Amino acid sequence: AQKITQTQPGMFVQEKEAVTLDCTYDTSDPSYGLFWYKQPSSGEMIFLIYQGSYDQQNATEGRYSLNFQKARKSANLVISASQLGDSAMYFCAMTFPLYSSASKIIFGSGTRLSIRP
């Protein structure tokens, strides 16, 4: 069965340091997509970055990059030069199969990131 695992319930990082949030997944579908979302205390989910299973290069969006290691089934989020505003819950998610009207999406349990000034 498909599964997303985030093993870090909480993390504390000093401002301006880089941080890596771990995400491993399990699926038998060859076609899938991996996302990261940020959820501030306000509750709204904010899309950060996306990686498709067939994408050759790791996705990057500004300070966010996705370290995609297909053989290890991991999709870690790297935030460079962390800022106080990065303090939030972060969710890893997977959709499968891609480009299908029957696509499903599942989420990990989340990692609460706290940035120290």
Next chain:
Amino acid sequence: KAGVTQTPRYLIKTRGQQVTLSCSPISGHRSVSWYQQTPGQGLQFLFEYFSETQRNKGNFPGRFSGRQFSNSRSEMNVSTLELGDSALYLCASSLESAGPYEQYFGPGTRLTVT
């Protein structure tokens, strides 16, 4: 461009009642998905509507239903509320139904069942 809006933002109901939540997607978006978020179960997919048709459904009982109107606005209904239905209900919209990777979420409706 206005974002996804959800009404009401907060709701308190008693066990056994029913509730209707509303979601207005981003203009031009035809797909609307609903999610339930609880501390115990995390984020779970409820269902997705595209062009007024339910295209996908998660593993929730029939008490949870929804619909989508011709203007893409969507409503979610929960009948015979249970204490365990207390949750943050999130709505997300996207341009197309296939591949939800470009979803935009609303602020959510926090439902408390007493």
